[in-house]
Amino acid sequence: MYDLIGDIHGYAQHLKALLTKLGYTQTAGVWSHPERQVIFLGDFVDRGKFQLETVQIARAMVEAGHALAVMGNHEFNAVAYATKDPDNPGQFLRKHNAKNISQHEAFISAVGEGSALHMDITNWFKTLPLYLDLPGLRAVHACWHEPSLSALDDFLDEFNRLKPEAWTAATRKGHPVYEAVEVLLKGLEIKLPRGAHFLDKENHPRHHIRSRWWQPGTTSYKNTAIVPPDVLDSIPDDEIPADLLPGYDGKKPLFLGHYWLQAEKPVPLTEHIACLDYSVANEHLDDNSQPGKLVAYRWQGERVLTPDHFVWVS
Numbered sequence: 215m216y217d218l219i220g221d222i223h224g225y226a227q228h229l230k231a232l233l234t235k236l237g238y239t240q241t242a243g244v245w246s247h248p249e250r251q252v253i254f255l256g257d258f259v260d261r262g263k264f265q266l267e268t269v270q271i272a273r274a275m276v277e278a279g280h281a282l283a284v285m286g287n288h289e290f291n292a293v294a295y296a297t298k299d300p301d302n303p304g305q306f307l308r309k310h311n312a313k314n315i316s317q318h319e320a321f322i323s324a325v326g327e328g329s330a331l332h333m334d335i336t337n338w339f340k341t342l343p344l345y346l347d348l349p350g351l352r353a354v355h356a357c358w359h360e361p362s363l364s365a366l367d368d369f370l371d372e373f374n375r376l377k378p379e380a381w382t383a384a385t386r387k388g389h390p391v392y393e394a395v396e397v398l399l400k401g402l403e404i405k406l407p408r409g410a411h412f413l414d415k416e417n418h419p420r421h422h423i424r425s426r427w428w429q430p431g432t433t434s435y436k437n438t439a440i441v442p443p444d445v446l447d448s449i450p451d452d453e454i455p456a457d458l459l460p461g462y463d464g465k466k467p468l469f470l471g472h473y474w475l476q477a478e479k480p481v482p483l484t485e486h487i488a489c490l491d492y493s494v495a496n497e498h499l500d501d502n503s504q505p506g507k508l509v510a511y512r513w514q515g516e517r518v519l520t521p522d523h524f525v526w527v528s
Contacts, residue, residue: 217525218253218353219510220490221286221471222272224262224320228494228508229271231527236510245271246280253346255471256286256355256399260317261495265324269335285342286355286471287399292321294385296328296336307385340381343374344398347466350515356401356472357427358462362394401472402427404458406435412448423449427459428487440473462487467519469511480509480526482519492526 217236222229230245238245238252245252252275258268275281294308295318308314315322325332344366345354352358369380369391376384376395383391397403403422406412411419423439436449438459462468464486471491482488488511496506507526514523 215250215515216253216282216351216513217247217250217510218255218469218488218490218513220255220492220508221257221494222254222262222268222508223257223260223288223495224265224268224324225494225508226262226264226267226271228527229268232508232510232525233271235525235527236512244274244278244280246275246278251279252281253353253469254281254283255353255469255490256284256342257288257471257491258286259292259321260288261320263320265321266331269338273335273338282346282353283342284346284353284355285339285344285399289339289342290384290395290399292318293336293339293381296332297381300382307381340378341375344370344376344395345374347374350466351513352466352468354468354470355399356470357397358468358470359394359397359402359427359460361460362397365390365394366398399472401425401440402459404435404438404454407450407452410435410448410450412441412445414445415442425459428462428483429459430461430484432456433459467513467517469513476506479521480507480524481521485518488519488524 233245238247254272258272259265272283276283291308295306295314297307299305299307325335369377371377380391383389384395386392401424404425405422411421414420423441425438426440429438432453434451434453436451438454439449468487470489473489473491474493475489475491476493480492490509490511492507492509494506494508505528507528509524509526512523512525
């Protein structure tokens with residue numbers, strides 16, 4: 215059976231506390247459980263103070279057979295940031311601009327940009343699958359989307375890892391591989407009706423919204439939009455066409471990270487889907503925020519998920 219753990223973001227102290235709470239112990243530097251295995255849902259790095267230790271704990275568990283892991287968008291970004299662009303000498307697959315440098319600062323500071331350690335860790339990130347489809351459950355960082363999975367068929371190896379030759383395409387906006395990876399690792403975006411838009415934090419007009427794609431049944435653009443509360447009134451309340459939100463088949467329980475949820479007590483998104491990202495890196499709380507948590511789901515083989523199986527540390 216599996217214990218699934220959400221986004222850690224360099225919070226190794228929380229990870230060790232959660233593993234202890236779940237009954238794992240450390241022997242010769244590797245955490246393990248006599249009967250259970252962890253599945254990490256990605257986003258090991260960026261933000262927290264214990265970048266290297268977080269990766270070392272997860273990697274040691276995976277390599278010793280005590281854990282599985284999927285790639286998060288932060289691991290994908292870290293690989294692209296460290297990989298030279300074959301079509302543009304002197305450039306990298308992820309630009310080294312101010313925004314990206316700031317995002318990766320905690321990780322780069324911990325490993326040393328361009329060092330042997332940096333390359334070793336990013337090479338390990340490349341070994342992480344984009345998704346897991348196991349006999350009893352599925353895991354992906356942000357979105358299970360059959361059209362995107364199909365688009366990647368020829369670009370993944372037998373372990374659902376990006377093939378070496380696919381990385382360039384995966385970073386080229388507009389390429390089908392890029393678009394598919396974006397959905398799996400960042401979520402499903404849908405286009406707003408003609409004429410509708412909202413302004414982002416830099417006052418740029420946006421015509422697409424990140425969606426709560428897991429919501430069953432008919433819903434509106436406003437109800438499904440993942441946007442800051444102050445722009446929600448800019449989102450139309452029109453009904454979304456059925457073909458824009460493909461939903462989830464529910465054949466197996468599905469576990470996600472990514473969505474930076476906040477709640478006093480974690481609960482499933484639906485009876486078949488659970489998000490385990492509860493904002494562990496949320497250090498700048500306001501009066502309406504819940505303290506960040508590192509959250510696990512203790513899966514016992516059930517198809518219908520239950521709030522009773524969530525375990526967390528704050």
